[in-house]
């Protein structure tokens with residue numbers, strides 16, 4: 036049988052190779068009958084039937100390997116890849132799983148070389164700012180070992196999407212203008228800018244992070260082979276760094292330990308440990324400065340009430356109204372709470388009301404801002420502030436309104452139904468009940484009324500607990 | 516670049532270089548927005564290597580090397596006479612962005628000496644991260660060194676902006692910490708590690724951003740007399756309790772203007788490298804820390820052979836192992852076979868029977884492996900029992916710092 040000559044384009048001709056494979060498989064031509072060659076602009080196979088050959092389906096792993104290996108500069112790449120395809124489609128479907136097979140091994144090594152080349156390109160391209168008047172434009176000169184320009188493009192676009200950049204290489208060039216990518220002809224080093232105002236600083240950085248006591252040029256060259264050096268501005272420093280290393284170490288070792296030239300800064304040291312906020316105002320300023328730790332929110336909503344309140348009520352998070360007004364419990368649930376408090380004789384203005392989460396977390400739906408429940412992790416982000424807040428108020432009793440408050444106070448998720456009633460939150464005597472918004476959500480009037488009664492009962496006990504003489508340490512009501 | 520800024524950069528990079536970590540891994544794949552800048556890749560990228568063989572991936576700097584603390588091993592301690600400098604928040608932001616645009620770096624690794632108070636310092640560092648993320652749409656990598664003495668809410672914030680958080684334990688035992696770092700305290704370090712661990716786990720479950728690349732730490736080796744076994748026990752605990760992504764080991768190396776209580780020696784680089792290897796055995800090869808400790812001499816790892824080989828030499832009765840038969844767990848214990856090679860062996864042998872030349876294509880450590888394995892056409896026979904086996908397998912001191 037005669038040999039078939041197949042000519043593909045120079046470079047990574049994935050399309051050409053695909054078409055060739057279809058045709059060859061349709062014709063059932065074994066690898067030993069094919070001669071592969073490369074040309075600048077091949078007239079394909081001189082045979083238009085090729086286009087119509089039916090597609091060939093390959094396992095994904097094989098297809099991916101082919102995409103990688105066509106970029107390799109080895110002229111034998113197509114012949115090897117076709118051998119692989121032939122064997123995979125002729126009974127050895129799982130061939131790639133046999134990494135020890137000589138062909139698989141060789142192709143793996145090729146893929147590895149291409150991946151490494153890509154990785155080195157990602158690492159060693161050095162952009163320089165072009166001398167353009169207004170627009171900020173960057174260009175780089177890079178010399179890859181393989182035909183990886185197109186394969187490398189997505190990385191640079193993903194990373195430098197908002198920049199206008201050009202990468203010039205001996206095998207072609209590409210430019211991204213912040214919208215489109217265009218490929219161009221091979222370039223020369225002189226086409227790229229020959230300096231950049233940050234290179235000096237970068238070199239200084241490079242020199243400074245080198246530790247002369249650990250000098251190991253072999254390890255450096257293994258990862259940054261010399262062939263790359265001429266395009267890396269920092270490498271100019273290498274010979275000097277290596278040469279002076281041992282001398283620098285010797286002089287460090289010989290130097291006697293010195294005495295500190297300054298006196299111990301006693302005052303500064305003392306002040307250093309005095310960093311805790313000492314008032315609610317200071318704490319609130321810290322919270323305001325931090326900004327939301329949850330998505331949404333226009334402002335932080337702080338706790339409200341007398342500095343030394345007997346009872347602290349902890350809710351979940353501010354709602355829409357609270358967020359707009361910057362005050363806790365002023366929305367529908369807040370109004371209900373205020374009403375219930377009045378009914379049992381708790382003076383709202385004497386209690387301290389706050390939330391576990393200090394910002395309104397919501398989803399925007401059209402014009403409406405829909406309350407979104409804070410996750411466990413989010414509640415915990417706010418927990419240190421809540422703890423500090425309690426420390427500053429030092430109440431007799433802390434009331435958890437609902438599960439989020441309970442989570443914030445204990446650090447653990449527990450359902451309200453199981454723990455409702457008297458509790459202990461760290462050093463604070465506590466009480467657990469539902470959040471008033473729960474009462475608003477109940478569907479029918481009868482259950483609503485019943486739940487409200489139960490809530491009032493809780494508030495009565497809370498009132499009693501706060502009034503009780505704490506000196507005896509006795510609880511006025513037995514725990515359930 | 517402005518001359519003054521260059522000078523500061525030199526001082527504050529020099530001061531930061533004793534931190535071994537420069538990794539930009541673990542943040543997953545993240546891409547720049549339309550008008551943003553930056554991306555991350557799963558395993559990170561090293562943009563350069565310095566002549567000590569170490570990778571330069573991040574702009575690793577201190578915000579300032581002024582410090583109120585007095586850690587004996589540290590070049591920045593308040594009693595040292597080194598040159599001092601302080602960046603402004605904007606200067607760090609500018610450097611990060613401009614270096615990033617030129618593809619010098621993957622992002623920023625920011626640490627700082629303690630000035631004014633731990634909280635103040637931490638707040639300044641947070642400002643840098645926030646500015647990068649919010650004002651520049653920066654989506655590259657940010658690693659923040661957490662200050663364990665800072666208020667807990669600052670840690671809660673830090674993870675929202677950073678890809679990785681770390682606190683250096685520096686000294687493996689409480690006693691050493693007390694002696695050499697008087698302002699530090701083991702309990703607050705571990706408390707902060709525990710806090711970060713919890714938040715990181717929760718956020719992962721909730722698919723939120725909180726230090727997605729986890730936390731790491733570093734221990735200095737050779738500044739006190741802790742044995743390798745004890746260092747590794749501490750590591751095992753850190754991996755177990757706080758799911759550390761990595762524990763870095765940093766050979767205590769001479770610093771300019773050293774303290775009188777820590778006389779200088781050459782850094783124990785080989786020891787550091789053996790610790791890294793042992794650490795890998797703990798994390799990826801199913802070794803228990805006590806197994807490694809038992810094969811060490813008086814708690815110190817053998818400097819001439821790698822810890823897996825050292826273990827195998829002391830457990831010869833478990834070998835040779837048949838590459839065509841043995842369980843994966845046992846193959847992982849064969850010296851010279853890496854985890855990747857083992858996976859390839861296990862996959863390949865489902866389809867074929869492996870001869871020695873097949874194995875040779877899968878690993879570069881065949882020389883070390885040969886006495887310990889059986890292939891279809893190969894048996895080590897009495898090789899395993901030779902008295903001089905260890906001597907024959909000693910590697911030339913070349914592959915150092917493979918792990919560093």
Ligand code: SF4
Pocket residue numbers: 582583584585586589590591592593627628629
């Ligand atoms: S806290 Fe200790 S280790 Fe950190 S910079 Fe200051 S002296 Fe150095």
